[in-house]
Amino acid sequence: KNKNQAQMEALKSLRHNFDLDSVHNLSGFDRRLVCVPKFCPRECPGKAGCRYQKYLDVSKKEEVFIQICNHNYLLADAMHRMNEYRPLLADYRALVVDEAHKLPEAASQMDGRSIGREDVQEISYFLNREHKSSEGKRLQDWFNTLSMEIRKDQAGMGDDIAGKENFYFPAKCRSSLEQVRGNLSLMLKRLAGNVPYWIFRRLEEMEELFGWFLKKDTRYVLFLQPDGRGDPVFMAVSREIPRFLQDSLWDRGFPSILTSGTLKAGNGFVRTRQMTGLEKKSRVRECVAESPFCYRENCLLYIPENLKATLKGSREEVEQLAGQIRDLVCSTFGHTLVLFTSYTLMGNVQQLLRDQIPFPMVQVWRNSQEEIARFKKMENAVLFAAGSCWEGVDFPGDMVSSLIIVKLPFAVPDPIHEAQREQYRSLESYIQNVVVPDMQKKLRQGFGRAIRTEQDTCVVSILDHRAAKKGKYRGDVLDALPKCQMAEKIDEVEDFIRSRKVERYYS
Known part of the structure; x- marks a missing residue:
């Protein structure tokens, strides 16, 4: 297809560069089409020289001691073994699952x-x-x-x-x-x-x-x-994902480690055990590794005292949020990541703030790696984001010195959550055992965008009235986050930034 020179060069660079995230100017269309096919036909004319097939052959040699794959491939291998098909991975005797909070979601994809x-x-x-x-x-x-x-x-x-x-x-x-x-x-x-x-x-x-x-x-x-x-x-x-994980992985008898920054919800691992099929397993040890970051000194948690409950999606909600964000951005001189739970709300707030913020604004929609890269090159921009930006993106140093969480990240009702609700006697029990722990995990993921190194300093703001002093989920929010200094007034935010940042931060 017709392409401009930059797009053509980006596409050609993939002959040698396998990492899509490091390739700039690749069009969204090309990015979606660059993949491994679901099936590799035996009669494929390129199979003999296919670098993917060659890589799979090399990975199964005896001298390979450590294997690395994604969750879906691990589970596909487990399903092959359960059905007595040819395994996809070489035999292994120990398993480490990183980002293990995503394992049940991957299992839903594989067993559905x-x-x-x-x-x-x-x-x-x-x-x-x-x-x-x-x-x-x-x-x-x-x-x-x-x-x-x-x-x-x-x-x-x-x-x-x-x-x-x-x-x-x-x-x-x-x-x-x-x-x-x-x-x-x-x-x-x-x-x-x-x-x-x-x-x-x-x-x-x-x-x-x-x-x-x-x-x-x-x-x-x-x-x-x-x-x-x-x-x-x-x-x-x-409906039996925990049982599927138990049968396909844990019952095989070798030692496994599940690790992630967000396995713990509130004060325990009950929800994680439930979702991963480990709820009734006796030989499970739990460990919490404390963060090396000094949050008490380097992080200020700001929840405004004057937040009002507003009708969802109303003009009043958009105006209140826009005002709070504008004041915070100006107080921290840009350097801001604003996390939304709704693309619609993000678009409405950004539209209202377009001419009110004296700093560059970047808006990330789905799969916009180029926009994230552009934000990182700026000195004091404001990034509006949702979706995947709640986790897996890294903004070290002064790049993000103000993290704004617009709404508590409660899951949107869907058929899977409706099915989970059927297992509980009351709505209140379902909320406390499922909805709140899931929100706490997502909140920890978002909070993790703030402090990325031991030298980072950041203000984290939550603009949801349900997290305020008399809010319904105040205790659940504080239980989910590390101990930080607390603030309710915008003056305290300004004082914190001034006390932590050097002169070039403002230049």
Whole structure:
């Protein structure tokens, strides 16, 4: 495709540079397409010289003593072993899981199933390569018709119920789903033995997934999730993730270490044990390694005294937050990261502040590595961010000397949390055992963006009235965070920054 010179050079550099995060000027389109395919066909003409396949071969040699992979690959290997398939990793006798708070989420992806427009297009593409273009076209037509009917049904709902009801497959579309599944069954009979097994298996999995929706299979949480275009993706997430982790990893008998900065929620590991399948295991030891950072000296926790409860999404909420952020940015002379839990709220606040802040403003949307890199090159900018920026990004030194957490990061209601709620007798019990611990972990992840080295100094501000002195979650917030100096007035923020920063900080 036509590209400018910078994009072309960035793309070509990937011949030698395997790290996408270190490649600048790569277009978003190219970035999405650079990946390892889900399946590597045996007849692939590039297989003999494929550097990915060569790397896999080298990684299994006997002289390799330590293996490193991501969570999904670890679990895929475990599933292969459980099903007596060929293992993906060389045999190992000890396991260290870093960022272990993400392991249950990875298990949900591995022990579940999903089908959306992109999956259907991919299967159709491979059918075309097998000279089954008419079957590929039929498959896309069936799915497109079903998607249009679902979207039409959802559009007819009132705003007051549409948000929650859109999670679930509409009963009015059942006959259409039955027809698609019936057509798939007939297609499978025609294609049996006429296409590679892995293509056939993907069609079988699609038929099985639609069958689960039709019979409301209780082994899975079944729901619809919109893709980037708003089309429905059929999702099935296992209800037995803790059991899956127990069977696939912990029951194999070798020692394992789970480590992360956010495994502990509040005062204990109860929620982590529950999610990872270790709740009833007796041979589990817990350890808290205290941080080497001196938060009492180098971090000020600021929760304004004058925060008012406002209607979510209202003009009053946006104006109050914008005013607080403006005052903080000016007090700390920029050098600010503002973390949001909602892209909509982030956009509204940034729009209001566009001409009110005398410092450069950078706004990060999804997968905007270039914007983060641009912020890091500036001396005293303000970065508005949400989503993935709550963890995994590093801003050492004076780059971020003011971290603003706009709202407490409670999880957005979704079908998986609805299913978890069914396990508790009361809403209050569910909130205390699931909702609050999950919020505390996410809050610790966000807080971790503030102090990155032993010399860093930072103000962390929480602008949610529920964390204020008489707020409902004040105690839960303080339990989740390390002990810091506390402040309620903006003057105290200014005094702290002046006492910790040298003259060039302001230049």
